[in-house]
Amino acid sequence: MNTVILAGVVLSAIISLPAAYGQSGSLNIIYTGSMNGKLEPCGCSPKTDYGGVARLAGYIARHGRELSPYLLIDAGNFTARDTPQGRLQAEAMLRSFRIMKYDAVALLSNEKAFAEDFLPSLIRRYDIPAVSDSPPYDTSVLVKKDGFAVNISTNPKDYRKDALNIFLTDIPVSGSAATGSWDIIISSSGEIREKPLKTNGTIIVSGYPEGKRPGLLRLQVDAKGDITDFRHEWLLLGGDSEENADVRNVLDDYDSGVAGLLKESGKPPGGTAYLGVAKCAECHRPFVESWGKTRHARAFASLQQAGKGADPECIACHTVGFGEKGGFYTIETTPELANVQCEECHGPDREHIEDFSRPMKPVSESVCLKCHKKDNSPDFDYERYLEKIRH
Numbered sequence: 001m002n003t004v005i006l007a008g009v010v011l012s013a014i015i016s017l018p019a020a021y022g023q024s025g026s027l028n029i030i031y032t033g034s035m036n037g038k039l040e041p042c043g044c045s046p047k048t049d050y051g052g053v054a055r056l057a058g059y060i061a062r063h064g065r066e067l068s069p070y071l072l073i074d075a076g077n078f079t080a081r082d083t084p085q086g087r088l089q090a091e092a093m094l095r096s097f098r099i100m101k102y103d104a105v106a107l108l109s110n111e112k113a114f115a116e117d118f119l120p121s122l123i124r125r126y127d128i129p130a131v132s133d134s135p136p137y138d139t140s141v142l143v144k145k146d147g148f149a150v151n152i153s154t155n156p157k158d159y160r161k162d163a164l165n166i167f168l169t170d171i172p173v174s175g176s177a178a179t180g181s182w183d184i185i186i187s188s189s190g191e192i193r194e195k196p197l198k199t200n201g202t203i204i205v206s207g208y209p210e211g212k213r214p215g216l217l218r219l220q221v222d223a224k225g226d227i228t229d230f231r232h233e234w235l236l237l238g239g240d241s242e243e244n245a246d247v248r249n250v251l252d253d254y255d256s257g258v259a260g261l262l263k264e265s266g267k268p269p270g271g272t273a274y275l276g277v278a279k280c281a282e283c284h285r286p287f288v289e290s291w292g293k294t295r296h297a298r299a300f301a302s303l304q305q306a307g308k309g310a311d312p313e314c315i316a317c318h319t320v321g322f323g324e325k326g327g328f329y330t331i332e333t334t335p336e337l338a339n340v341q342c343e344e345c346h347g348p349d350r351e352h353i354e355d356f357s358r359p360m361k362p363v364s365e366s367v368c369l370k371c372h373k374k375d376n377s378p379d380f381d382y383e384r385y386l387e388k389i390r391h
């Protein structure tokens with residue numbers, strides 16, 4: 001009993017000594033969380049074309065001096081899945097973190113789902129300050145910057161009396177509010193929280209999903225280490241933002257790696273389900289001509305311009321039947337099935353060719369919504385869009 005009280009007295013004595021804590025003044029925290037392997041936005045629409053690691057690195061290169069002292073933190077779930085493409089994303093993400101000199105990177109649910117040896121070897125190779133609740137990363141990271149001491153951990157019990165404490169978690173904000181002793185909680189639960197929440201003296205923020213908006217917390221810290229004031233903003237890095245060349249190189253490497261995936265995995269899925277527009281043209285020339293004037297007929301060129309002509313995450317919506325039997329595979333093996341062709345909307349129906357009195361399935365709005373999702377096509381409006389593709 002007595003020793004507990006004594007320990008409390010000694011601790012509070014340490015806290016009241018400003019020198020033990022360090023600097024007062026302003027400190028900035030730039031944070032990401034729940035990036036889910038998204039290294040950059042797809043560029044499908046200018047309205048959703050925000051974020052990405054190359055622009056973040058460009059921003060930091062340009063504004064680092066005025067933001068200094070600052071910390072860069074990823075609150076976890078920066079990877080998606082343990083697939084061949086997911087592994088390439090994970091490596092490109094860690095290389096980018098390395099270039100930007102992230103101060104701490106949490107390994108949470110998505111990272112834990114990777115096969116055991118995969119991430120540790122990359123973390124060693126790129127010298128990433130990783131924190132997690134399992135060894136060897138289960139000790140908190142203590143960052144010292146310009147006299148500030150910042151303790152960062154994913155273990156709720158791991159806070160320190162002599163530092164500013166930042167807790168990283170992927171539990172949603174409402175659930176993690178319980179952990180009172182922390183100055184800041186950064187969540188990577190994937191929830192969108194426009195503004196920070198302040199409860200029991202703890203500032204809670206949540207990484208914007210898919211890296212679309214890195215967060216910036218500007219803190220005022222007094223000599224006792226208490227946050228006396230803070231401001232929060234999202235960094236809106238759109239298509240006109242400057243990219244960092246080194247991170248761009250990492251992304252270009254990633255694209256070449258991805259381009260190798262379809263070649264490596266061997267044969268395209270067999271079958272002859274899709275005929276391609278050339279076949280339809282034999283009997284529907286006027287339709288083919290008017291389709292040729294729509295953007296659907298140039299959808300593959302858009303990918304090639306972006307260097308993504310062999311990225312399975314893109315070609316699914318910019319070609320015919322990708323991933324299905326007899327659908328698009330690569331531009332080399334199935335050039336006749338590039339672009340959003342007739343059969344993407346009307347469906348493959350070989351019997352129509354033998355007996356064209358057989359009606360094809362009617363095209364409804366749900367067909368469009370396969371590809372015109374909110375993030376890819378925020379302006380989608382069935383009536384208006386249908387008018388533009390009428391043939």
Ligand code: HEC
Pocket residue numbers: 295296298299300302303316317318319340344345363364365367368369370371372382384385386388389
């Ligand atoms: C297989 C995926 C897919 C389906 C299904 C699809 N689209 Fe598209 N659509 C695209 C892609 C990809 C583009 C962009 C092409 C480009 O410019 O690279 C696009 C572009 C468009 C555009 C041009 C937008 C503009 O502002 O000019 C219109 C209009 C459009 N689609 C309407 C429709 C309608 C209506 C449907 C349903 C009847 C539909 N689309 C079904 C993938 C699809």
Ligand code: HEC
Pocket residue numbers: 041042043044045046302303306308311313314315316317318370371372373376377378379380
């Ligand atoms: C879920 C389907 C889908 C996926 C996946 C997808 N796109 Fe798109 N993309 C679209 C649609 C729909 C449009 C047309 C949007 C509109 O104008 O309303 C589009 C448009 C585009 C455009 C044309 C933008 C313009 O204004 O000229 C580019 C470039 C593009 N996509 C690149 C990509 C890249 C790169 C990827 C992969 C990282 C990708 N897309 C993945 C559906 C998709």
Ligand code: HEC
Pocket residue numbers: 277280281284287288289291292296340341342343344345346363364386389390391
């Ligand atoms: C983006 C989806 C989409 C694509 C791609 C598309 N169509 Fe259509 N098509 C439609 C829709 C929707 C209708 C019904 C239009 C309407 O309601 O007026 C239609 C109607 C038709 C009709 C019937 C017209 C009628 O009078 O009933 C034919 C024939 C046709 N399309 C052929 C084609 C051919 C050939 C291609 C390829 C060159 C093609 N379509 C590409 C969506 C598409």
Ligand code: HEC
Pocket residue numbers: 275276277279280281282283284342343346352353356357358359360361
């Ligand atoms: C051998 C000639 C021929 C070919 C090839 C052909 N069609 Fe047709 N298609 C027809 C004829 C003829 C009609 C008109 C049938 C009618 O009016 O009853 C028709 C009607 C349609 C319609 C109108 C709606 C319906 O269900 O009746 C659509 C849509 C259509 N075709 C799509 C396609 C597509 C997509 C392709 C390529 C995959 C294609 N057709 C290939 C001859 C052909």
